[in-house]
Amino acid sequence: MHTTKIFIKKNKIGNYLKHAREHYIRDDIYCGFESCDKCTRATSNLSSKHVNKCNLLKNNHYLILDTNVILDQIDVLDENVIGNVIILNTVLKEVKHRNMPIYKRLISIIENPSRHFYIFVNDFNKGTYLKQELTELINDYNDRCIRKACSWYIEHIPDETFVLLTEDKNNRAIAQQEDIPAYSIVEYVQNLTANENLIDKLAKKEFQEKFNAADIFPPHLTIVEIDKGIKDGRLHQGTFRASRDNFLEGSVNIQSFEEDVILRGYSNLNRVIDGDVVAIEVFQKDQWVSPSELVLEDDTVNALDDNLERKELEISKQRTSKKNIKPTGRVVGIIKRKWRQYCGILQEGSAAVYHLFLPADRKIPKIRIETRQAETLKTQKIIVAIDSWPRNSRYPNGHFVRALGKIGDMKTENEVILLEHDVPHSQFSEEVLSCLPKLPWLITEEDEKVRVDLRGIDICSVDPPGCTDIDDALHCRPISDDKLEVGVHIADVSHFIRPYTALDTEAASRSTTVYLVNKRIDMVPDLLSSNLCSLRGGEERFAFSCIWEMDHNANILNTKFHKSIIKSKRAMTYEEAQLTIDDKTQTGSLAESLRNLNKLAKFLKKRRMDNGALVLASPEVKIMMDSETHDPIDVEVKKLFETNSMVEEFMLLANISVAEKILNDFPDCAVLRRHPEPPALNLEPLVKAGKHLGFEINIESGKKLAESLDQATRDDNPYLNTMLRILATRCMLQAVYFASGTFQKHEFFHYGLAVPLYTHFTSPIRRYADILVHRLLAVSCGADATYPDLMEKKKTAELCQNMNYRHRMAQYAGRASVALNTHLFFRGKIQDEKGYILYVRKNALQVLIPKYGLESTLYLGKKDEKLDIFTYNEEDQTQRCADVVFHAFDPVTIRLSMDSKNIQHEKFVLQLVFPVIEGFSVPPLEDVEMPEPEIPHKKRKK
Amino acid sequence: MSRKELISKVGLRLDGRRADELRRIRCKLGVFSEPDGSAYIEQGLTKVLAAVYGPHQVRGNRLKAQADAVIINCQFSMAVFSTSERKKRPRGDRKSTELSLHLRQALIAAIEVEKYPWSQIDVYVEVLHADGGIFPACVNAATLALIDAGIPIKEYVCACTASIANNNQAMVDISHEEEILGGPTLTIVALPMSEKIVLMEMSQRFHLDHLKSVLEKALEGCKNTKNILDQAVQNHIVDVGASTGWASTGEKVKR
Amino acid sequence: MTLSEAEKTFILHGVQENFRIDGRNRDDYRPMELETSIITHAFGSARLRLANTDVVVTVKVEIDVPFPDRPLEGKMEFFIDCSANATPDFEGRGGENLATEISNTLTAAYSSNSVFDYTKLCILKGRKCWKIYVDILILECGGNLYDAISIAVKAALWNTSIPLVKSVTIDGNNVDMNVSENLSDCIKLDISAAPLMVTLCKIGDHCVVDPTSAEEQCSQGAIVVAISKGKFSTVFQTGGGSLHPLTLMEKLKLGAKVGNRLEEALSEALSKIKENGEMGFLN
DSSP states (O other), X not given: OEEEEEEEEEOTTSOEEXXXXXXXXXXXXXXXXXXXXXXXXXXXXOOTTOOOOBTTSSSOOEEEEOHHHHHHOHHHHHSSSOOOEEEEXXXXXXXXXXOHHHHHHHHHHHHOGGGOEEEEXXXXXXXXXXOOOTTOOHHHHHHHHXXXXXXXXXXXXXXXXXXXXXXXXXXXXHHHHTTOOEEOHHHHHHTBSSOHHHHHHSOOSSOGGGTTOOOOSOOOOOHHHHHHHHHHTSEEEEEEEEOSSBTTEEEEEOTTOSSOEEEESHHHHXXXXXXXEEEEEEOOGGGOBOOOOOOBOOOOOOTTOOOOHHHHHHHHTSOOOGGGOBOEEEEEEXXXXXXXXXXXXXXXXXXXXXXXXXXXXXXXXXXXEEOSOHHHHTTEEEEEEEEEOOTTOSSOEEEEEEEEEETTOHHHHHHHHHHHTTOOXXXXXXXXXXXXXXXXOOOOHHHHHHSEEOTTSOEEEEEXXXXXXXXXXXXXXXXXXXXXXXXXXXXXXXXXXXXXXHHHHHHHHHOBXXXXXXXXXXXXXXXXXXXXXXXXXXXXXEEEEEEEEEOTTOOEEEEEEEEEEEEEEEEEEHHHHHHHHHXXXXXXXXXXXXXXXXXXXXXXHHHHHHTTOOOBOOOOEEEEEOTTTOOEEEEEEOOOOHHHHHHHHXXXXXXXXXXXXXHHHOTTTOEEEEBOOOOHHHHHHHHHHHHHHTOOOOOSSHHHHHHHHHHOOOTTOTTHHHHHHHHHHHHSOOOEEEEGGGSOGGGGOBTTTTBXXXXXXXXXXXXXXXXXXXXXXXXXXTSSOOOGGGGOHHHHHHHHHHHHHHHHHHHHHHHHHHHHHHHHHHTTOOEEEEEEXXXXXXSEXXXXXXXXXXXXXXXXXXXXXXXXXXXXXXTTTEEEETTEEEOTTOEEEEEEEEEOSSSSSOEEEEEEEESOOTTTSOOOOTTSOOOOXXXXXXXXXX | OOSOOSBOTTSOBTTSOOTTOOOOEEEEEOOOSSSSEEEXXXXXXXXXXXXEEEEEEOOSOGGGOOSSSOEEEXXXXXXXXXXXXXXXXXXXXXXHHHHHHHHXXXXXXXXXXGGSTTEEEEEEEEEEEOSSOHHHHHHHHXXXXXXXXXXXXXXXXXXXXXXEETTTEEEESOOHHHHHHSSOEEEEEEETTTTEEEEEEESSOOOHHHHHHHHHHHHHHHHHHHHHHHHHHHHHHHHHHHHHTTTTTOOOOOO | OOOOHHHHHHHHHHHHTTOOXXXXXXXXXXXXXXXXXXXXXXXXXXXXXXXXXXEEEEEEEEEEOXXXXXXXXOEEEEEEEEOTXXXXXXXXXXXXXXXXXXXXXXXXXXXXXXXXXXXXXEEETTTEXXXXXXXXXXXXXXXXXXXXXXXXXXXXXXXXXXXXXXXXXXXXXXXXXXXXXXXXXXEEOOOTTOOEEEXXXXXXXXXXXXXXXXXXXXXXXXXXXXXXXXXXXXXXXXXXXXXXXXXXXXXXXXXXXXXXXXXHHHHHHHXXXXXXXXXXXXX
């Protein structure tokens, strides 16, 4: 059978076109029941062995859900209780259209055979297809299709019971008239036997106790009204960013204003949550306010307390200095909610079943949930999802999703970090593991034929101590009097990870290995990352080699790439390599080649610096862990050797050589890395800071900037230059991966490294970009064939987008982990430390403590009440008290301790020790020796 | 990812077909009385009329006439209303000229050109509704019109499109909706009985890994199309025969 | 196909005796077949087959700006495509002269507001209006094109539904329209006064209606009248030959009579048309 759908649609230039589409109605759609002899067989996960037990129904039954049930209650469906569910195609399409993440979750449930979900293609099935009436609304039509499918099933399989679950009362009523058993999901779940945990997971649009509460928020405008308002210019669209410190304040960045628009107070915020895309109205200028410096926490405990006024008052009392006013406005409507699941803890104090949930992210408001397991959950970190935020509720309503583990437990806290940064960290699935080679892994004759045998060459790797995923190794040997052969050998990961395998999909999705202080979340399974791909000393491994011929001044005479078999002579640490170079008694070939490499690296580095590469700095520390308890026992700055720089130079060189090669061969789909020049506005703080110190920072170009940074030194404060570089680092934009076809050639430039082309080739074990680059390079040198997606510019761009996102998240997660462990380390400790002032603020000094790579705030006075002993000079950026003047970058000594009152947000407390200010500073702790601060290493941006 | 799935989780395409299913084909021979042969074909919503005039004396410049073969003159034209967005002109643009040439190339391969020296055959196709696979429909319609005109052909010449869905599945007979959303489309004209390909065209680059499966799908589509056309021709002959009485036994006339 | 002298004489004699070669009287039409809604993605369409004259007419609408001198009126444009399917003579640009002649005639016949209410097509005075594209595709020529086309055009306009403009908002130079994309919301056109054309073909001393292509070859000239509700909306003479004023008057009267008859027949036929017949060219 065959029918035609006709519809009118507006085209790009505003004309209305009529379209016609075919719709084939089939008679070969399988109903999914094994007992059925009327249908053509296909696979189905429905099983007569699974039994749904519900008190509403006498016997086992099959469920048919409507769209809203899936959209709202996906957390209930995720649980392994309800099975034998028939998902109609009508519903599936609507879910996909309305909410992609939920669609993906639903698909993974459907694909899990033990869940017994089945997709029934009702819209193409002869017995269940319905034609949409001319005047029928799409929702009514969909409901009618769902009911039709139910009654079809009832007739098709008379021996079984079918139940429709829908929240729509009207739909339920019609269904019952048509003799279809129909219930609401809430009703159904409450009557399930063994439902204890499931009830908590039901999404709450409304709490029953609060049906009649008065509205406390103004209504939101409809989408149509918003669209109109935005077109008229009355309203503006932007993304809401909540303030970290003040729960009643946030800002929205909109195009027509240079500055962020401030939103303040309950009704102006009007139920917005961090990240939401909102429509706002900007007030008249006389109502504008300045950003408050108040720190305001929502300390309400009672979940049913809907009183707004108390806090509101506090904020309105605040004086507004006329000088610093900013555009101010209010939220009138929500364009898109960006709700996700939040980690956090239950707030103590509530009795009964209603509780407030405290998200770990301070920008998220408290969420009201209903749970009967409060006793057990009190000590746990839990995940909660938001369901709605009605006008009569002070808090958004949500439901409990799952518990992560005990609060304060290292495992739980790591889990929180991973979840909050969206790091995929589940175990590798069976399917992924099945893609791995079987052990023992042997090199075959086939392999030897297609690879260059470099097993005889003295190759070694140089890495940090304890490194198990070694992706690079080096060699250097003279080939004639004036020529050296230098090789960089990178683990040949793309040999093991083939396109279109589950392993590849998983690696692409993870995109990067994430390093937490005491945990590594691998991008590829352990067998590859720590064994087969790791270029361990003394073992034969596959590598992708980049070989140069160079003269003694490190000028490249010839470059070639090929796959090879290598046998690393030794896996060294930076320290060992350094010792080998320095120890003049060692004259072995390995030592010689290291010396040569080191010499060449110096030439390379000099050339790079001359080109204007930036030397940036960020405080980086290493946390020493107790091997037994896994608690941090010391925090120290990472040590640097000359060999660090040596390895780095050759990796940079390899990356650049590869970038040139793949761009040449694949002008459209090469994976490259660009680092855009920061806009002058970003660099302003740096220039200002330089000016105060009497240095002129030239930001005309990267080269000029590098030069002026080099010159900005002062003998009395050797750390000053590093501080400037730290500042400079913070002004930079992120370097990103991209597909060469999606940008103009002049945009390929890497600002930080000052090279026109750059990519990542040298760490395929821990970065997916490198795997893609390996594949491209393999095609370039004839070692492998292309596959369709590799040649697709669009596909590559999609992958790059994901890699950039994951990369950024991995960095944040890493930092969060360091912060967490630093906090753990300092818990209960009090210490005096040397630090430097990074910024001078109105009521505080931002202090950097190099020893711990730590940055914190020293308040000049108690919070909220400014001490008068300090005078702030905005022009010079100084704070003065009598004859003590604080400039940016001045050294200070401060006392460090930990405030652990808030278990989710521990924070450092700083007190001034030196210089001494009567009545403000504290005397030094006598028993603490004051070590000279070490200068953190300089780190080049890779 | 961002691209719409052309084949759903349950293996059906946007219009409910499976990957290897053609759209519904309906056709009729002898729709007009003025031309020597005519045919109408519907492939899904794509609708094409074809008319054949000839063989007749060479029109216009007599010098064009060939001693060893008949001149095949083709014109491809699309009604201005054939697309959802109204076209400015029915023919004369670059695309129609190209398709006219392609059509000619396809038909020359099938017509026994040496039978009519010094003569000319005109083949005109008119697209009434374009919903993907216009050119294949034109070739198929022209074949039927040639048969209706009684011009000897070596065998049916059929055309079909195929493409790749979700980056790995080959699918046949691409509709307009799939054309817009999907990737590259391969069009082939084939002599399905001898399994020869007469003409092949790709809308974009294909990865070599995909080409084989897509080509096979398209060829299979050509064969299925041929069977449908063949059935239509047989029915037509029975109908026409029945009206003149010589097939009154009701027996199917073998070609 | 050209006729010999003898064939022409035979036709001429038949007309004189009011017994034409196909057995008709001088004012008889050949059988017609009319279908509407045959092009699904057009806003209106019709196909008319008059013996072996075959035309397809479709209607599409676009948003346009009214003519400055007629700010309250919408627009209508006729486009004729002479398909080479009809005759090899139309190949390439061969049919363009004929196409221009027909479209000029149709434009003239539909030029007045009393024939077709253009003000209904105006959306916002001087700013926005609907423009109707009437596209005519000639698939086969068996004589009497004008009559066939006029009938098909009228039927296609009858069949047309235009999307409903729900609201119009003005913001400076920006006009924003809220147009319903719901098919059930469409509005129909009033075509009660839309003209029908009658070709009166002079053969010998008499006039015939609905000439076949053979008869057209014997004609010394023809006059085409467009009749709208009993009134002439346009009249023009085509072909060689000349007419006496008295004959002309006589012909006009005949034309009016035939036109009214045709109008009645058409409205009866349209009232019987059922939706979704779905036959098209397969019939």
